[in-house]
Every structure is written in C-alpha cells, then in structure tokens.
Amino acid sequence: MKYYSFEIVIEKEPEDAGYLAYSPTLPGCFSNGATIEEAKQNIREAVSAACSNACSAW
16 A cells, blocks of 8 residues: 655635635645544545546546
8 A cells, every 4th residue: 555645735714614625736636624623534535535536547
C-alpha cells in the first residue's frame, strides 16, 4: 500500500457556522463540516475518492 501526503487548507466559512476544507494540489477536491474535526474527516474521504478515481483512469 502506498501513502501520499497532500496539503489541506481549512478555513472558517464567512457566512456560515461551518468550515471549508480543500486541497490546493488536487483541483476540485473540497469538502466542508460543522466542526474542524468533521471538515478534516470529510476532506480525507474526498482526497481518497479523488485518488481512487485518478488511479482507475490509468
């Protein structure tokens, strides 16, 4: 199994009580959550899905 590291940015949503999470190195890969921990878990799932989709395209 290979492990990869991706930069993740989590920002407070300006007009909402939640948090936005995205990866600048994976275009279109973003998620959100009500808490920072939830946003972190959700972006992990989004990154995993993006990597799975990229690998299946090869």
